[in-house]
Amino acid sequence: MYRFELRPNSSLTPRAAAFFYLSIAAMSLGIAGGFAWLGFWPILPFAGLELAGLAAALWVTQRRAGVREYVQVDEDRVTFRREASGRCLEREFRRPWVRVEMRRAPVAHWPSRLLLGSHGRSVEVGAFLTEDERVALRDRLGSVLASEARRG
Amino acid sequence: MSTATTHGHAHDHHDDHHGPAKGLMRWVTTTNHKDIGTLYLVFALVMLFVGGAMALIIRLELFQPGLQFVNPDFFNQMTTMHALIMVFGMIMPAFVGFANWMIPMMIGAPDMALPRLNNWSFWILPFASGILVSTLFMDGGGPAGGWTLYPPLVLQTGNAFPFAIFAVHLLGMSSIMGAINIIVTIMNMRAPGMTLLKMPLFVWTWLITAYLLIGAMPVLAGGVTMLLTDQFFGTSFFSAAGGGDPVLFQHIFWFFGHPEVYIIILPAFGIVSQIIPTFSRKPLFGYDSMVYATASIGFLSYIVWAHHMFTVGMPLAGMMFFMLSTMLIAIPTGVKVFNWLSTMWRGSLTFETPMLFAIGFLFLFTIGGFSGLMLAITPADFQYHDTYFVVAHFHYVLVPGALFGALGGAYYWLPKWTGHMYDETLGKVHFWMSAIFVNVTFFPQHFLGLAGMPRRIPDYATQFADWNMVSSIGAFGFGFAQLLFVYVVIKCVRGGKPATAEVWDNPEGLEWTVPSPAPYHTFDEAPVIK
Numbered sequence: 118m119y120r121f122e123l124r125p126n127s128s129l130t131p132r133a134a135a136f137f138y139l140s141i142a143a144m145s146l147g148i149a150g151g152f153a154w155l156g157f158w159p160i161l162p163f164a165g166l167e168l169a170g171l172a173a174a175l176w177v178t179q180r181r182a183g184v185r186e187y188v189q190v191d192e193d194r195v196t197f198r199r200e201a202s203g204r205c206l207e208r209e210f211r212r213p214w215v216r217v218e219m220r221r222a223p224v225a226h227w228p229s230r231l232l233l234g235s236h237g238r239s240v241e242v243g244a245f246l247t248e249d250e251r252v253a254l255r256d257r258l259g260s261v262l263a264s265e266a267r268r269g
Numbered sequence: 270m271s272t273a274t275t276h277g278h279a280h281d282h283h284d285d286h287h288g289p290a291k292g293l294m295r296w297v298t299t300t301n302h303k304d305i306g307t308l309y310l311v312f313a314l315v316m317l318f319v320g321g322a323m324a325l326i327i328r329l330e331l332f333q334p335g336l337q338f339v340n341p342d343f344f345n346q347m348t349t350m351h352a353l354i355m356v357f358g359m360i361m362p363a364f365v366g367f368a369n370w371m372i373p374m375m376i377g378a379p380d381m382a383l384p385r386l387n388n389w390s391f392w393i394l395p396f397a398s399g400i401l402v403s404t405l406f407m408d409g410g411g412p413a414g415g416w417t418l419y420p421p422l423v424l425q426t427g428n429a430f431p432f433a434i435f436a437v438h439l440l441g442m443s444s445i446m447g448a449i450n451i452i453v454t455i456m457n458m459r460a461p462g463m464t465l466l467k468m469p470l471f472v473w474t475w476l477i478t479a480y481l482l483i484g485a486m487p488v489l490a491g492g493v494t495m496l497l498t499d500q501f502f503g504t505s506f507f508s509a510a511g512g513g514d515p516v517l518f519q520h521i522f523w524f525f526g527h528p529e530v531y532i533i534i535l536p537a538f539g540i541v542s543q544i545i546p547t548f549s550r551k552p553l554f555g556y557d558s559m560v561y562a563t564a565s566i567g568f569l570s571y572i573v574w575a576h577h578m579f580t581v582g583m584p585l586a587g588m589m590f591f592m593l594s595t596m597l598i599a600i601p602t603g604v605k606v607f608n609w610l611s612t613m614w615r616g617s618l619t620f621e622t623p624m625l626f627a628i629g630f631l632f633l634f635t636i637g638g639f640s641g642l643m644l645a646i647t648p649a650d651f652q653y654h655d656t657y658f659v660v661a662h663f664h665y666v667l668v669p670g671a672l673f674g675a676l677g678g679a680y681y682w683l684p685k686w687t688g689h690m691y692d693e694t695l696g697k698v699h700f701w702m703s704a705i706f707v708n709v710t711f712f713p714q715h716f717l718g719l720a721g722m723p724r725r726i727p728d729y730a731t732q733f734a735d736w737n738m739v740s741s742i743g744a745f746g747f748g749f750a751q752l753l754f755v756y757v758v759i760k761c762v763r764g765g766k767p768a769t770a771e772v773w774d775n776p777e778g779l780e781w782t783v784p785s786p787a788p789y790h791t792f793d794e795a796p797v798i799k
Binding site: 148149 | 383449488524
C-alpha cells in the first residue's frame with residue numbers, strides 16, 4: 118500500500134498568521150484608537166475596514182493553504198481524497214483501470230494538469246503543486262501503479 | 270462505488286489557469302501579477318508626464334518675476350494637483366508596479382496571493398486619477414490649498430471639493446488593497462527555505478512599506494472625511510467657531526504625511542540595495558543591519574510628524590522631542606548609506622545605467638537627507654519654513670531619491686521584463702541629462718529659500734529672478750530628458766539584443782533564474798533557497 122500526501126506551499130502557519138494579524142491590528146487600532154480618544158472618531162471605522170480586509174485576505178490564503186490531498190494505492194483500488202475547509206471529496210477507482218494522465222497546457226510556461234481516473238471519469242491531483250513537483254508525482258504514481266500491476 | 274468528477278467539470282474548474290484573454294480585454298480582466306505590474310508601471314509613466322506638465326506650468330510662470338501665463342488661483346491649483354498626482358498617482362503606483370512584477374519572482378511564488386484583488390486595486394487608480402484631474406474643469410477649478418489640504422483654506426475649494434476628497438479616498442483604497450495583497454503574499458507565499466532574513470532587500474522594504482501604509486492610510490481617510498463632514502454635515506472637527514481646531518488637522522495630516530514620505534522612499538532603498546551589489550559584484554554589505562535600519566526608519570517615521578509644524582506653535586518640550594526624534598532618523602539612514610558605500614568598496618564596479626541611477630540616488634538623496642537635518646533644527650526651521658529651501662529639500666528626496674530609484678529599477682529589470690537589452694548608450698545619456706538637469710532645477714532653490722523666497726507663490730521679488738530662471742531651464746531640460754526614457758523603453762519592448770536569463774554578471778536573486786522575458790507563469794521548477 119502506498120499513500121501520497123500533497124499539501125500546498127505556505128510559509129505562514131496559522132499560529133504565525135494570528136500573531137502577525139494581532140501585531141498589525143494592535144498598531145493600527147492603537148493609532149486609530151488614540152485619535153478617537155482625542156475626538157477624531159472617524160479614523161476608527163477606516164482602520165476597522167482595513168483590518169477587516171486584511172483579516173479576509175489572511176483567511177482566504179490560510180484556507181487555501183489548508184488543502185490536503187491524499188492518494189492511496191491499494192492492491193485492488195486507488196482512493197483519492199481532498200480535504201479543504203471542512204469539506205471532503207473522496208473518489209475511488211478500480212486499480213487495474215486507473216490511468217495517470219498529464220495534460221500539457223496549450224502554451225509553453227503555463228501549468229500542466231495531472232488527472233487520475235478511469236472509465237472516462239477523473240479528478241485533478243495536485244493543482245497547487247509546481248510543475249516539477251507535478252511531474253515527479255506523475256512519475257512516482259506511474260511507477261507505483263506499474264509495480265502493483267506487475268505484482269498482480 | 271466510485272463517483273468521480275468528469276473531465277468537463279475539471280476543465281471548467283481550472284479555466285483560470287489558461288492564460289490571458291486576447292486584445293484589450295486581457296488588460297481589463299487580467300489577474301496575472303506581471304500584467305498588473307506592467308499596467309501599474311505604464312500608468313505611473315503616463316502620470317509622470319501629467320504631473321510633470323503641471324510642474325512645467327509652474328516653472329514657466331516662475332521663469333520671470335511678474336504674472337505672465339497663468340493667474341494666481343490656477344497657479345495654486347497646479348502646485349496642489351502636481352503634488353497630489355505625483356505622490357498618489359505616480360510614485361506610489363510605480364513602486365506597487367515593481368512590487369507586482371518582482372516580489373512573486375523574488376520569493377519564488379507563482380503569483381500574488383490575491384490576484385483578483387490585485388486587478389481591482391489597479392483599476393481603481395485610473396478612475397480615481399481621472400476624477401482628480403477632472404476637478405480642474407469644474408466650477409471654481411481644482412483644489413488650490415496645497416496637497417496638505419489644510420482647513421479652512423481647502424474648504425474654499427469650489428464644486429471640486431467633494432470630488433477631490435473622493436479621489437483621495439479611492440487612491441488611498443487602491444494603496445491599501447495593494448498593501449494588503451503584498452503583505453499577505455510576502456508572509457504566506459515564500460518558497461520553502463526562504464526565511465524572512467533571506468528575503469531580498471526589495472521585498473523587505475516593501476514589507477515595511479506595507480506596514481506603514483496600513484498604519485497611516487486610515488488616518489488620512491479619516492482626516493479628509495472630517496473635512497467633508499465639516500463642510501457639508503455641520504460638524505466642527507476643525508472649525509474654531511464650533512469648538513474645533515484647524516491645527517489638529519495638521520497633526521492628523523502629518524501623522525499620515527510623514528510615514529507617507531517613507532512609503533515613497535523605502536521601496537527605492539530596496540531597489541538600490543538590489544542594484545548596487547550586482548554592479549559591485551559583491552554581496553550587500555551588512556544585510557541584517559539594512560533590515561533593522563529599514564524597520565527603525567519605519568518606526569521613527571511615526572514619531573516625527575510635528576517637525577512639519579514647528580512654526581505653528583507647540584510647547585518647548587514638543588519642539589525638543591520632534592527635533593531630536595527627527596535627527597534620530599539620520600542614524601539608520603546613515604547605516605544604509607554606509608552599507609551601500611561599503612558594498613561598493615573594493616568591488617569590481619561597472620557603470621551600466623541602473624548603477625548610474627543608483628549612484629546618482631546615493632549622492633543626491635543624501636543631499637536631501639542633509640537638508641532634512643537642517644530643517645529638523647527647530648530654531649533654524651523658523652527661518653527655512655515655507656521657503657524654497659523646503660521645496661529644494663523634498664524634491665531632492667523625491668526626484669533623485671524616489672524617482673531615480675524607480676528609473677534605476679526600470680533599467681535593471683527591463684531586460685527581464687521584455688527579453689531584450691535596452692540601448693545602453695541612450696540609457697546613459699538619459700541618466701546624465703536627468704542628473705545634470707535635476708541639479709540645475711533644484712539646487713538653486715536652496716539659494717532662493719535661504720534668501721527668503723516663499724514657496725507656493727506665482728510672483729516674486731526681482732532679487733530672486735536669476736536663480737528662478739536657472740531653475741526653470743533645468744525643469745524643462747529634465748522634463749524633455751524623460752521623453753528619452755519613453756523612447757528607450759519603447760525601443761526595448763519592440764526589440765533589441767536578446768537578454769539572457771541572468772542579464773547581468775552573476776546577479777543574486779530568484780528572478781534571474783527564470784528565462785528572459787520572464788514566462789507568463791513564473792516557476793516551472795520549485796526554486797531552491799540555500
